[in-house]
Amino acid sequence: MVTRKKSNSKPQQILFVASEVDGLVKTGGLADVAKSLPAALKELGHDVRVVMPLYRKVPNGAEAVELLDTELQVPTQPQAVPYKVKQLQNGDVPVYTVDAPVYFDRPELYAENNEGYRDNGERFAFFSAVALDMCAKLGFKPDVVHCNDWHTGLVPFLLKTRYADDTFYADTKSVITIHNAVFKGTFNYDQYSLIPELIQKRYLQLEDGAANISMLKAGVAFADKVNAVSPNYAKELLTEIGSHGMASDFQHRSGVLYGIVNGCDYGDWSPETDPYIKQRFKANKVSLARGKKACKRDLQQQVNLPLDDVPLYGMVCRLTEQKGIQYLLPALRDFLVNDVQIVLVGSGDPKLADALREISADFSDKFAFIEAYDNPLAHCVEAGSDFFLMPSQFEPCGLNQIYSLAYGTLPIVRGVGGLKDTVIDYDNTPQVATGFIFDAPTPEALLIKMQRSLLLYCQRPQEFKRLQQNAMACRFEWKDAAEQYLRMYSGEEEPVLEKKPFECA
């Protein structure tokens, strides 16, 4: 067990810059973090404000309170871009939304029909510039500007260039959190007309191919601190494969590279209070057995599977290579000869969806593929399944395996990134195990663990229940993660290379 020290820091003013925030808009796990981490920091007594774009999809966008009607002046350029800042509340945390219809009043956030908007570089360069431009105008002087992923990577760059001599930002430090380094935000120079500093002087280290600049590289190179969403992913980022080709960028910053595991919002993801599930349950044996049974039946009904008493495997994800569907597809047909059921809820890559649909047609009484982004159903999958599949190719942290633990649904994961930091493998340490881990990136390795899990379920039911209780006893509190972030801001936390291995709490 790791003892978690409290940060000694004074109340901080923190600007949290993110491209999506759960409660307002969400396409993936970044949004969960952008909702929960600011809330946890605020709860610890800090003044946290979030800034995000005002997309068409933001509910109540029209009712937001207008705080600014202004324009972004671009140094040495005649152009100025008008924008407004409108305030919304997400729980207790104020959210500044940047209203610039030319960039953000579109049907989607980043892409339509699986194709990114062509001006995504310019859109998020603008957003990054505005995040800093608006602070002085609002009179909010941040101690820390906390950026997230490539969309916000130019913020640290601008602090060290455009604002280098600006007294307003003299004491401001920047942090960039890496949720997924596969997305580098690489765009041609012609998308950076709002950031002339990038063009006046050539920053070769930020180039990603000829005539292209990567916003993620800019964030990593210029932020005062860099962190990944798990210690294991932070270490993977120092390797060529694990960093998706950015190893030297991260190696240069290894002295200020940190790894902090995401938390779980137990207000949203707890079987004791979840409003979406058929029957709420606790960790004690009777409640767990009854609750699971009712939730499994309900899930089977929702996805049209027979109401059989067989082990049920769930999976909820974006359909991308990252999530390891390429390992799952060949393993599925072999595994489905067993007396089992599988429910997969996912949306994304149409080719992967076609392949999954084909298997569900061949095994319609055992495999349900729901091609959707469906939050209530995601909760029912967590509650009604016995096992949860996350065979990811890579996984910076992963949230669904953490949600699964909370519902006594044993995760079967690949030993990468944060999956390795959050799940304890049955074959290695059966006494404290919470799930199954396989290592080799192959369908065979996955299939072996799925078969192992089936044996456990069918032949050692008491042992299976013990693992469920181990899983439900795990806690990944946002409060603990927020404390770690505060220690990182203040310099009390150790960089990942100096730290002892992470242990699940």
Ligand SMILES: Nc1ncnc2c1ncn2[C@@H]1O[C@H](COP(=O)(O)OP(=O)(O)O[C@H]2O[C@H](CO)[C@@H](O)[C@H](O)[C@H]2O)[C@@H](O)[C@H]1O
């Ligand atoms: N079809 C669907 N229907 C309903 N809900 C769905 C869904 N598909 C996904 N979700 C939801 O979206 C979230 C996904 O979070 P993850 O952390 O697993 O992945 P993601 O790859 O988006 O995030 C990236 O950022 C996060 C946050 O740091 C890292 O944990 C992760 O490793 C990294 O890849 C979960 O809340 C999940 O329930």
